[in-house]
Amino acid sequence: MSYNQPDNRGHFEKFGGKFVPETLIPAINELEQLYSEIKDDPLFQDELSSLLKEYSGRPTPLYFAKQISEELGFNVYLKREDLNHTGAHKINNALGQILLAKRMGKTRIIAETGAGMHGVATATVAAQFGLECIVYMGEEDIRRQKLNVFKMNLLGAEIRPVTSGSKTLKDATNEAIRDWVTNVENTYYLIGSVVGPHPYPMMVRDFQSIIGRETKEQFAKSQELPNVLIACVGGGSNAIGMFYLFLEEDVRLVGVEAAGLGVETEEHAATMAKGEFGVLHGSASYLLQTEDGQIKLPHSVSAGLDYPGVGPEHSYLKSTGRVEYVSATDEEAIQSFQWLSEKEGILPALETSHALAFLKQRDNNIQKGENVVICLSGRGDKDVHTVADYLGKKI
Amino acid sequence: MNRIKKIFQNRSEKVIPFLTAGYPSKETTVKMVLAAEESGAAMVELGMPFSDPLADGPIIQEASLIAIENGVNLQWILEVVAEIRKQSEIPLALMGYINPVIKYGVDKFIKDCKNAGVDGLIIPDLPLEEAEEIVKLANESKICIILLVAPNTANERIREISKMAETLIYCVAILGITGGKGAHKTELKKYLKRVEEFSNCPFVVGFGIKERADVIEINRMAHGAVVGSAIIEQLKNCNEPVKTIRNYIQKLTKGIE
Secondary structure, eight states, X not given: OOOOOSOTTSEETTEEOOOOOXXXXXXXXXXHHHHHHHXXXXXXXXXXXXXXXXXXXXXXXXXXXXXXXXXXXXXXEEEEGGGSGGGXXXXXXXXXXXXXXXXXXXXXXXXXXXXXXXXXXXXXXXXXXXXEEEEEEEHHHHHXXXXXXXXXXXXXXXXXXXXXXXSSHHHHHHHHHHHHHHXXXXXXXXXXXXXXXXXXXXXXXXXXXXXHHXXXXXXXXXXXXXXXXXXEOSSOHHHHHHHGGGTTSSOEEEEEEEEETOTTSSOOBOHHHHOEEEEXXXXXXXXXXXXXXXXXXXXXXXXXXXOXXXXXXXXXHXXXXXXXXXXXXXXXXXXXXXXXXXXHSOOBOHHHHHHHHHHHOTXXXXXXXXXXXXXXXXXXXGGHHHHHXXXXXXX | OOHHHHHTTSOOXXXXXXXXXXXXXXXXXXXXXXXXXXXXXXXXXXXXXXXXXXXXXXXXXXXXXXXXXXXXXXXXXXXXXXXXXXXOOOOEEEEXXXXXXXXXXXXXXXXXXXXXXXXXXXXXTOOHHHHHXXXXXXXHTTOEEOEEEOTTOOHHHHHHXXXXXXXXXXXXXXXXXXXXXXXOHHHHHHHHHHHHXXXXXXXXXXXXXXXXXXXXXXXXXXXXXXXXXXXXXXXXTOSOHHHHHHHHHHHHHHSOO
């Protein structure tokens, strides 16, 4: 593979980097060092592989969605990350990072969470490894994701509600970083997406790239390569996990962002469509910001996509044109949620529903008979209240 | 000569107050800086508010949000600095996060800082690894970038940081965010001894400094004491911010109200 981003300073050209307070530099440098040592260490990889297999249930199936394929006129395959333990791709990364935390001798794990899927995954692995776990979650997200909050409690994690700013993922990340700055000596920050300072975007990508690796193998059984890969993009970890090993293949890659009420309104989370270059949460990427460089509050019906930034590598892949970034509205996502449930008997996460919505967009340029793989990043149980609210139904 | 460089040529007790620009209101900022100078402040740090100040505790977070609501932006802060410069030669450093500076345009910002009369910049989310470009630009305009050092910064790295900063470095007293509790005395002493040994330039200390006694103590070990959250806290729900600043800084510099 000749694609070799990021460079040794953690830059994806002008994106990425280590824009953090000095206090965190020793911690991220130590992490970078350790990760470079164990990355190719067979013992570490064996330990991780067996956890992924026996604890999380990998490999996840690549399922041919017959009903929707017939309706659409092209072949849709679902990479079933929702069938992982804890119900989303987040566990791939949480397991990788908890092994690093253990090797670093950290006793306290902190995490940020939006929809709660990363929080649940982190609380799960922390419980499994007997480590204290604190999850920062915006008050607004706590309200819309009650089920995941209670799950995290059951798993022994402490949830710290975040009341600053938009009370969502952005602010939960700020608080997690503040905690980390204060407790850096005994604390490991288990970041949930391909965001944050180097080495996180690279490391999380590597842990998630198992999605694409399995897809490639599973697909090779029938034909050679799929024509199109589609994934939703908030921070972008499931997307990069799916795309990474296909970057140098002749495969069309499409990331779908949250357009909220529409990219032409002020109420969206479409960082790629409307963002500008800047620095947030430790790295340079595209950001939703004001003329004065203040971070804008995003909007999406899906808590996991409700983030004003995006991973630095996605920013880079947009700038090179290798990946197409499109968007789907709240309305389209809700319709797709219902559509997949009715047609295939699978409740997708609202995040994932954005990726599904692309299939039905008239200008998606998918040709008849093409083979399309969607990263079904998570299951939709957590979202049934939100969907019911949206549809004006009481449960 | 750069005003910061000039005052640090002599080792004397220095109090450096931090004020969030445009807090509590836009009208008071120039007056507060001048009052701080009259009360014995050696230099003033003006905070450039950012929506997501991840090295700051609740006190400065709140002040930043209010300042943003008051309509503060970098253009306005530079106008304020130019206004102060009509009346005062006090060294001024702007302190804030990198994103608004990037949005403004790093090149243009440095030029405009020079024209307005800014002497230094403190950017807490710009460590050594990312600072090179801006340090180069700033040097050309005779503005100093005051890089930060933390208690867990290794000796060799302290040296590297001070070499790049050249004029002044800022030692964060504790592992933590602004507005927290003060540093443990013996640990702080050990840490500042290390900085003394390995730094190639003068250094000031901030985080957790509240009283006259802290100012005296810090100035024994370092070249100046920065007071931030303690001042901003005084300004909360306060009717006469200029008078409050005058009194509080007098207490810090002279021990009297």
